[in-house]
Amino acid sequence: MGYLSDIEIARAATKRPILEIGAALGIPPEALLPFGHDKAKITADFIANIETRPAGKLILVTAINPTPAGEGKTTTTVGLGDGLNAIGKRAAVCIREASLGPCFGMKGGAAGGGRAQVVPMEDINLHFTGDFHAITSAHNLLAAMIDNHIYWGNELDIDPRRVTWRRVMDMNDRALREVVASLGGVSNGYPRQTGFDITVASEVMAILCLARDLEDLRARLGEIIIGYTRAKAPVTARDLKADGAMAVLLAQALLPNLVQTLEYTPAFVHGGPFANIAHGCNSVMATRTALRLADFVVTEAGFGADLGAEKFLDIKCRQAGLAPDAVVIVATVRALKMNGGVTKDALGSENVEAVRHGCANLGRHIANVKSFGLPVVVAINHFVTDTEAEVRAVQEFVAGHGSEAILCRHWAEGSAGITELATRVAEIAERGAAQFDFLYPDDMPLFEKMETIAKRIYRADEVVADASIRERLEVWEKAGYGHLPICMAKTQYSFTTDPARRGAPTGFPIPIREVRLAAGAGFIVAICGEIMTMPGLPRVPAAETIGFDARGEIHGLF
Template sequence: MLSDIEIAQQTTLAPIETVAEKLEISKESVELYGKFKAKITLPEDKKAPLGKLILVTSINPTPAGEGKTTVSIGLADGLKKIHKNAVLALREPSLGPVMGLKGGATGGGYSQVLPMEEINLHFTGDIHAITTANNALSALIDNHIHQGNELGIDPQQIIWKRSLDLNDRALRHTVIGLGNKAQGVPREEGFDISVASEIMAVVCLARDLSDLKSRLAKIVIGYTYESQPVTVHDLQVEGALALLLKEAMKPNLVQTMEQTPAFIHGGPFANIAHGCNSVVATKAALRLGEYAVTEAGFGADLGAEKFLDIKVPNLEKAPDVVVVVATVRALKMHGGLASDQLENINLSALEKGFANLKKHVQNMQKYQLPVVVAINEFATDQTSELSLLQKLCQKIGVKAIRSSAWAEGGMGAKDLAQTVVDTINQQKADYKRLYQDYLPLEDKIKKVACEIYGAREVSFETNARKQLKEFEKNGWDQLPICIAKTQYSLSDNANLLGVPDDFVLTVREIVPKMGAGFLVVLTGNILTMPGLPKYPAALNMDIDVNGNASGLF
C-alpha cells in the first residue's frame, strides 16, 4: 500500500494559474509562489453574492483516527463530481504536530491537498511571519523596559510570551536577560507554540489590513506597577507589526488531487485558540464558489463551538449545514474498547460509544443548523457495524452517509456530497448563537461548559475568581469566550471518554486577547506549548539526493 506522501508525489498537478482561472481570478490578483502555490488578492466587493457554507467538524478525536480533513477534501471533490462549483477553505499545518505525533493537515490517501510536502513544511511563510511579528513585539517590550521604561511596565506582570512553531517543552518556562546590565532586565519568560499566539488569531479574524492594524493595537501585553493594562498601541508599534504581516494576510491558493481549488490560510489550534482558518480565506471561498467547504479543529465541542460563537459574528455568514465526522473505530474506543481490539466486531461498544456522536450532533442542532453525519470508512470496518451506526443516527433524526474518500477520492464522497446539497435545499438553517456577549463572563463560561460539554458545574480557582472581577472592571467581560481544554474528552480530563455526565470543569486562568476579540479560559492542565512524544514523527523523515521528501504524513 502506498503512503500518503507517495500517492501525493505520483499525482499530476495543474499549474496554479489554471486553478485560479477556473475561479475567474484575474492574473493581477495572483502572486505566484512556485508552480503550484499562489497568494491571492481579491478586491473588496461587499455586494458580491456568497455561496453556501458547509462546516465540517467531528466527534472527540481518538488514537483510532477520525479523518475530518480527509472527509472535508473528499466532500469538496465529491461536490465537483456532482457538477457543483466547490472551493475548500482549510487551516495551515503547524510544524509542531507535523514533526511530533499528530502529523500534517493535508488529508490522506486519495483525498489530499497538494503540494503536500510544501504545505506541511514552510508553505508560503505565513506562520514564520506570525512568529516573527510575535517575537518582534517581545523584543520591543524588553527594549522599552531596558531603555527607561517610560510606561512603567511591571516585568512581573508581562503576559505576552515569545513563540516558536515547534513542540519544545523546555521553553515553557524560561529566564531571560541574564548577564550584566547591557544584556537587558532579567525576568521570567515563556514560549507558546506559534499557532497559539494571539497574532495568529488576529490574522485569522481580521477582515483587511486596516482591521489587522486596529486589532494589533488592542493587544494587551501586560500591566504597569499600578496594575493598569498596557497595549501595543501604548508602545506605538502596531504599524511595524502590521508591516511584518502584510503578505501573511493574503490567502494561499492550492488544489486537491482532483484539482478542486483550496484556500489554506491561518492555523490556530482549537484546544488553545479558536481553531478556524482565516475570515479572508473563507470569505474568498464563499465569493468564488457555489459551495464553500471549511472545517473547524478537533471535535465539535471545541472547533465548531468556537467557529459558531466567535468566527461567525466576524465572518457575517453562518453555515448552511454542519457535517459531523465519525468512524466506527473511534466510536468503539469511546465505548470502552481497547485500541488493540478495534478490528474485532463489537456492536455493544459501538452503541455505547455512539453517545459521543449523539452529543455532538445535538450540540450543533442547538445552533438551529441542519446536521449530516459522515461515516469515514476504514478497510477494517464491518458491514454489521456500519449498518448499526446508520440506524442509530436514523433514530435521532439525522442522515449518516458512508464516505470512502481516503480510498476513492471524490467518487467515494459523491453520496455524501449529494446528501449535503439535498439537506441544504430541504432544511433551512436558522443560526442562533449559543450566548450573547452582554451576558456576564461567568455565565458565558457556564453556558458553554454545561450545555456543550455537559459539565455539572464550573469551579473557578482563586486566581480566576480575581480575574473575573478585574475583567469586569476593565470592561472586558463583554467579549466572547474561547475555552482552552483537552480535545480528547468533552470534559477537561483527557481520560474521560464517551459522554461524561458528572464532572466539574475547573477554570484556573483567564487571559485577555483584546486584539483577537475574545477571552481565553484555561482549564485543566492544558498547555500552550506542547511537547514531543518519545518517538516523534521527525525520526521517520528524510530527503534523498534529488530533494524528494519521505516520512511526512
Template sequence: MSKQDIEIAQSTEMLSVDEIARKLSIDTSTLEHYGKYKAKVDFDALHTTEKKNGKLILVTAINPTPAGEGKTTMSVGLGDALQKIGKKAAIALREPSLGPVFGVKGGAAGGGHAQVIPMEDINLHFTGDLHAIGAANNLVAAMIDNHIYHGNELDIDPRRIMWRRAMDMNDRQLRSIVSGIGAKTNGMPREGGFDITVASEIMAVLCLSHSLDEMKEKLSRCLIGYTFNNEPIKLGDINAQGAAAALLKDALKPNLVQTLEHTPVFIHGGPFANIAHGCNSLLATKTALSHADYVVTEAGFGADLGAEKFIDIKCRLGNISPDAVVIVATLRALKMHGGVKKTDLSKENNEGLKAGIPNLLKHIENIKKTFSLPAVVAINAFPDDTQEELDILKETIQAAGSRVVQSNVWAEGGNGGIELAEEAVRLCDQDTEMTFAYELTDSIETKVDKIVQSVYGGRGSEWSVAAKRTAKRLTALGYADLPICMAKTQYSLSDDAKALGRPTDFLVNIRELSVSAGAGFIVVMTGNIMRMPGLPKVPAAEQVDVDNLGKITGLF
C-alpha cells in the first residue's frame, strides 16, 4: 500500500529556512522566522541583488475534472527537476484556502513525491496571511455599518452596499443573511452575506501590490457601495484604508518554504480563480525572479480561466511575461472530457480519449496563437495509463505541431520531470513577444466577446438587462479601461459545466458585473458562480485528526 501524501511529507527531513534562503542568495537578515522551516521575506530582499530577472515558466492545464490533473504537483516536480539539472530554480505558488482543504479537494501543496513542506502548516494557518485578510475585510464591513449607525453622513444606501463580510471556510449558511435585527442599538437591519476570504477584493489587492503605499492606495479605491443619489462610495471615503493596511503589513510579505527536495518555494496570496485572478502575489513572483534563474508558477483552474487571467490581468498590471508555458493533462481527465464515466477511467478507452483530446488542443491553440507563447504539453502519468493510449495522445499532440513530454513527478519527484525541465529550458531560450486577448481600450462588451471567441471558442455573449445597465454605469464612472476577470465554471470552455470537450457555437450568458476598482479589474459573472462555496456531503474535514503529540493525519 502506497503512503499518503501527508505520510511522505512527514517522513522527509527538512532543511532550515535559512539554508533554503541561502540557495537563492537571500540575506537571512531579511527573513522573519515562523519557526525553523518557514519565514516571511522582507521587502528589502527585492533590492538585495543586481542580477537580471530569471525566466518565468507558467504551468496551466486543461479544464479540470473530478479525475484530477495535478497542476500543483507538476509545478513542484518541475521546480525540483530544474534543480536536478543544475539550474538555480524557485517556485511561486498560491496559499491554500481552508475552504477547499476541508471541503472537496483536500490539501493543496502538491502530491506524492512532488510536495511543498511543511504541508500541514501550509494547508492550515501557515503564517496567518488569510486570517489577516479576513480581519481587514471585516474591519471595513464593520466601519461601513458603524458609519450608517452614527448618522450616515455620506448618505450610504444600505440596500446598495456591495462590501460583504468574509470567512475562510466553506459555509453555504452564510451566503445570504439579515443582520442588525433586534434592538435599535444593534444597527440598521439589512440584507448581506459572507464571501470566502479568498474571494475578497482585499486578497486581490494584496496580490497585485508591490508595496505598503501602493496597497493602501489601492485599498482606498475599492468601491464599497452607492449613495441614495447613486453616487459611488469608496473605501477611502470612510477612512478605512490605513487601519486595513496596518492589519495587512506583515501579510504583504512573501512566505518562503521548501519542497521535499529542498527547492525554494514562495507561497503567497490565494485569490479565488473565479471571482479574482487566481494567481500568487506579484511580490512573491518578482522576489523569486530576482533571485533565481528559472521560476515556476501556476494559475488557477484550466488555461481558459487561469492562464488567460494570468496574462490579461497579472502580466499587464505587473509588467511581467512568461517565457514558456506547460499545459498539464492526464489520460483520465481527457477521457472524462470524451464522455467516459469516472468509474471507467482506469479501463483502456481509445475512442473516449480521442473524443476528449480536442479540449487539450484548444488550450494549446490559445497559448500559442492567442497569447503567442511557446508551450509544451506535460502528460501527468498514472499507473493505469496504457501505452496505446499514451501513443495516441502523443501522436495527436505532435501532429498539431506541439511538443509533448511524459512526466512521473508524483512517483519519482524531480527525477520524473527531467525531460520536462530540459524542454522548458529550451523553450525559455526562444524569443517571444506575448500578446493579449483584448486591448484595454476596447469597450467592456468587446473585451468579453473577444475572450469568449478567441479563448473559449464560442460565438459571443448574451447579456442580461442588469448586466447591460451595469456596464453602461461602469463606463460612465471611468472603469471601462480595466481588464476583465471572467467568473465562469472551470469545468468547461463554455459557461455550461456539463459541456465537456471542445464545445462550439455557444453563447456565454453574462449575468451581472461588478468592479474591483482597488484591485483593478471588472468581474463578469456568468452561470451560477458563487462567492461562498458549500461543503460536500462527506467533507474532507471528516478525515482530518490530530494525536496527543500534535501529529496531524488525513489532510490528503
C-alpha cells in the first residue's frame, strides 16, 4: 500500500478561512491581520486586553535524543492538539517556524507530517509571514551600524578586535563561518575577521521569542552587547542608537502567527530559535496568548529533553512565568533500536533486545523530566514496521520507571489515532499533579549552573573549562549578570558532546569551548564541544530534489 507524501496530504486538505479559525478561539476579525485567506497575525492590542484572563493547561511535548530514524515530535504535538479537540477539549497548538537552512539541508520542514500537520505547509516551510527575514534584517542592521560607527571616527572607541556581533542569514552555508570583511581599500572600512551565523542562532531571534511586548522587545534589543572598547568596557546596541530602528523592523514579526491543523485546530506558529545553539522554543507571546484563549495548549521544545525541555523549563518558563501541567516524551521503536546499536538499514527487522537496550536513553529523559516535579507520559509514535513485542517492551520498560507509554497512530489516522494519549494527558493536567521547580536557583554562580546541568541532566562527571572562561564568568557576575540562566549549546544527538555516543552514557567530561553573554535575551550561552552556529549542507542536500512539477506545483518539500 502506498502512502501520500506530507506535501500531497497538505495540498489536498480543505482549509477553513483564517477568520473562522480565529473565531473558534474568540478572536474577533478586527484583531486579525490576514496574510491571504489561511494565515494571520494577532494584533498587539487584542493580546494586551486578554492578558488578565486565567490561563489554560500547558502541555510540553519533548523527545528522546534525535536519530536518523526519526522521532516525530512536531507531528505528535500537532496530533495531540487534534486529539484533545476530538475528545471535547478546547485546544490549541504552539510550535516554531521552520528555518530555510534545515529545510533545504537535511532535516526538512517543521510543520508535522502525515495526517498531523499544520497548513499551509508550503508557506510555513518557506517564507511564511516574513518573520525570519525581519529578524535577519534587524540583526544585520546592527552589524552595519557597528562598522559604520567605526568608519566615521569611532566615537565610542570600539575595539575592532573585540567586536563580537557577527552577521546572519537563514541558510546553511559553511563557507561563511569565518570571513574577512571590509577588504578593498580605505573607502570600504577597516578590515577585520568576522563571520556569519544562521538566523535562528541570532540573539535577535531569542529576544523576539522571549519578549512579552513591543516595549520589552526594544528594551532587550538595547541590552545587546556587540563588543568591547579598547578599555574592555561593553558596548551595547543602545550605545549605537540602533535599538529603535531594530524594533521598528521587528514590530510586525513580534505578533504571533495563527494558522490551522488539517483538523482545524488553531495553531500558533511563531519564532524558531535552534535548540542546540539557542533555547529552542516558540515565542512567549504566542504561548501566553494561546493559554488565554484555549483550555489546553500543546507546545514543543526542540530536539531531545536534555536540550529543548531543559531550556524550556529553566529559561523560557523562568522568564515568562510559565509552568507545564504535564510532559509528553516522544519515542519511536526505530529510534530506540538505533540507541540499542542497530544500524539504520536493519531497523525494519524485529529486535526486541535492541529496543530494551535502547530504552536506557528514554529512561534517562523520563527521570530528568520528573526531577523538575512534572508528570510524564511517553508517546510511542507508531511506524508500520513496529511489532507487538517491540511495543510491549517499551511499555514494560516505561511502567518500570513509574510512567506509562501509549501507542499513537496520529501520523496515519489523525486525531482518531491519538485519543488515548489525549485522554490520559487531560486527566493528568486537570488533576493538578505537577509540582514544578527549576533545576537551579537564580543566585547560584554561573559555573555551578553549568555543572548542575552537566551532572544532573547529562550525567557527566565534570565540566572542563579554561581559566579564561571561568574568569570571564566571574567578570559577568560582578557586572550584575550572575542571576542569568545557562543555555548549553551542544550536539542534540547525545547526552555527551560526541554525536556518535547514543544511549545513556555516564562519567564523561563536558568541555566548554566558549561562553557568550546574551544580555538582551537574558541568558549565558556555553558552547560545548564542536557545535557550530552556522551549519553546513549535507553531501546531498534536500534542495536538490525541491522544485516545480509539470503542473507548476512545488514538489520535494517534506
